[in-house]
Amino acid sequence: MNPLFRPFDLAGLALPNRIVMAPMTRQFSPGGVPGQDVVDYYTRRAAGGVGLIVTEGTYVDHPSAGTSSRVPRFYGDEALAGWKRVVDSVHAAGGRIMPQLWHVGATRKAGRGPVPEAPVAGPSGLALDGTELPGPDSVLTLSDLDDIIAAFAGAARAAREAGFDGVELHGAHGYLIDQFLWSRTNKRTDGYGGDPVTRARFAAEVTAAVRAAVGPSFPVIFRMSQWKSGAYDAKLADDPQTLENVLTPLIEAGADAFHASTRRYWQPEFEGSDLNLAGWVKKLTGHPVITVGSVGLDVVFTTSLAGEGIPSRTEIGPLLDRLERDEFDLVAVGRSLIADPDWPAKIRDGRTEEIIAYQNGMLAQLH
Numbered sequence: 001m002n003p004l005f006r007p008f009d010l011a012g013l014a015l016p017n018r019i020v021m022a023p024m025t026r027q028f029s030p031g032g033v034p035g036q037d038v039v040d041y042y043t044r045r046a047a048g049g050v051g052l053i054v055t056e057g058t059y060v061d062h063p064s065a066g067t068s069s070r071v072p073r074f075y076g077d078e079a080l081a082g083w084k085r086v087v088d089s090v091h092a093a094g095g096r097i098m099p100q101l102w103h104v105g106a107t108r109k110a111g112r113g114p115v116p117e118a119p120v121a122g123p124s125g126l127a128l129d130g131t132e133l134p135g136p137d138s139v140l141t142l143s144d145l146d147d148i149i150a151a152f153a154g155a156a157r158a159a160r161e162a163g164f165d166g167v168e169l170h171g172a173h174g175y176l177i178d179q180f181l182w183s184r185t186n187k188r189t190d191g192y193g194g195d196p197v198t199r200a201r202f203a204a205e206v207t208a209a210v211r212a213a214v215g216p217s218f219p220v221i222f223r224m225s226q227w228k229s230g231a232y233d234a235k236l237a238d239d240p241q242t243l244e245n246v247l248t249p250l251i252e253a254g255a256d257a258f259h260a261s262t263r264r265y266w267q268p269e270f271e272g273s274d275l276n277l278a279g280w281v282k283k284l285t286g287h288p289v290i291t292v293g294s295v296g297l298d299v300v301f302t303t304s305l306a307g308e309g310i311p312s313r314t315e316i317g318p319l320l321d322r323l324e325r326d327e328f329d330l331v332a333v334g335r336s337l338i339a340d341p342d343w344p345a346k347i348r349d350g351r352t353e354e355i356i357a358y359q360n361g362m363l364a365q366l367h
Contacts, residue, residue, distance in 0.1 A: 003324040004331065005348055010052070010288055011219040011256035013165055015096060015330075017051040018323060019344045020259075022292050022332035023100040023168070023223075025056050025071060032059065032066075032073035032114050034082035039089045045337060046095025049344030052330070053095055054168050054221075054259070055086075057102035059114065060151040064121050065103040065176075069113025074099055074155040080162060087163045098166040098221065101155045101210075103148060105176025106133055106185060107229065123202075124187040128174045128228055145192070145202060148176070153209040156220075166219030169206060172261045174228030177203045181236050181246060182228065196237065196245045204249040211254030221290070222250050225261035226277060232263065240270060244284045251285055258285070259332065262293040266318060278328040292332035295319060316347070 005017045021042075028037055042053055059066035061075035073079040083099065090097045106122030125138035132138070140148075156167045171177035179185040180202040186193050192201050203222070210220055224246075228234045237243035247258070260278035262269075269277045278291035295316075323331060337343050340358050347355070 002348065003320050004344075008051070008288075008329060010330070011166070012217055013052075013096065013219050015051040016094075017049070017344065017348075018330045019049070019051045019347075020290050020292075020330050020332040021045050021050045021053040021337055022334040023054045023056050023170075024334055024338055027068055027070035029072035029079075029082075030070055031078075032069060032071065032076075033079045034072045034086055036085075038072070038082065039086050042086055042097065043089045043093050043095075044341040046090045046093040046097070048341040049348060050095060050337065051344075052165075053090060053097040054332070055097065055099045057100045057170055058083075058155070060101055060103055060148070060155045062103060062148050062151045063115040063118035064105070064108055065148075065151070066114050067104050067108040067112045071114075073114065074101060074158065075151075080158055083159075083164075084162045091163070096165045098164055098168050098219070099155075099159050100168040100170050100223070101152055101159075102170040103151070103176040105179045106138075107175060110134065122176065122179045122185055123192065124185060126185050126187065128179075128185060128231060130184055142190075145205075149202075149206050149209045152206045153213040156210040156218075157213040160214045160218050166221065166256075167210065167214070168221040168223055168259060169203075169210065169255075170223050171203050172223045172225035172259075174231065174234075177206060178225070178228065181224075182234065184231075184234070196242055197249060200246050200249045204253040207250055207253035207255050219256050220254060221257045221259050222255040223259035223261060224281075226269075227261075227263060238270075240280055240284060243280060247281065247285055251287065255287070257288040257290070257329075259290040259292065260328075262291070265291050265293040265295060265322075265331075267293075275327060276322075279322070282326075282328055288329045290330040290332050291322075291328040292334065295331060295333045295336065 008015045058072045058074035108120045119135050119137040120133050121138050121140050125133050159167050186199050226235050258281045260281045262277050278289045282289040
């Protein structure tokens with residue numbers, strides 16, 4: 001059997017296969033409310049055979065959480081009613097789905113929605129490049145942190161009440177939770193800054209609050225990465241021991257699984273081993289791990305969309321070899337799946353020529 005189609009138990013959630021739809025921001029929810037387009041979009045992927053859908057990032061209920069009025073919110077009656085329709089439709093198609101809960105932190109653009117007047121703020125008032133953020137309220141206070149933690153917990157509780165199958169916390173790519181984890185953006189001298197363990201305190205408190213809000217039997221995934229937007233060589237950990245120090249507080253706080261984001265899944269994370277980041281996370285924690293990074297298509301997506309490079313297909317064989325060795329447990333697919341909702345079914349049925357023909361058509365449109 002193709003190892004992608006082995007069933008998997010994710011903290012009590014039975015998944016029919018190992019394929020995860022990676023979260024991908026679309027900005028197709030005017031006013032932050034997911035409409036019928038969003039319902040149809042996710043339902044097509046569920047019907048196409050995705051084992052688990054992780055939605056695009058959704059803003060938690062904090063004024064500075066977002067930077068676009070077209071990204072869906074995960075608060076307010078209208079938005080939550082929209083998400084309820086998404087969940088019901090995905091389940092009717094046989095799928096499983098979790099929202100990704102998100103706060104952008106210092107990457108917010110001043111004056112942008114959904115709350116234009118909200119400040120741009122982060123752990124230490126620093127942007128990802130290390131420069132100071134504008135405005136007097138750019139450093140998050142302890143009261144701010146309490147509010148944000150409560151917002152994540154409230155969103156997770158709403159997800160469970162709406163019938164979602166779990167939640168994913170966005171702690172990657174230089175957004176707020178990751179800004180606390182990273183030494184360049186966290187220069188705090190209180191209990192939330194310092195060494196890797198104390199820098200992980202905020203992430204652990206968010207995770208613990210979410211766990212308390214949803215109870216013991218609701219899966220909680222923590223998405224993490226080394227790289228940041230515009231800082232692809234960034235590191236939270238230069239060695240396995242430091243990585244373990246970062247992850248341990250999250251496990252103790254109640255994280256069931258990790259989504260280890262890399263740009264190329266086949267690249268080793270540390271010298272002396274072929275394990276990628278997901279492989280190391282699984283080795284160090286023993287918890288289920290999702291790998292992601294250029295599965296099916298290569299080349300940086302932003303340059304390809306700008307017409308500066310055409311993505312090329314990547315062979316799936318090496319990925320299956322790693323999965324069969326249980327280096328990681330689940331595989332998140334992005335561009336291949338956003339382009340072709342039937343990609344899982346085609347992989348399962350050996351319809352490789354159809355995949356190639358479909359992708360050739362999409363690549364021709366980009367070209």
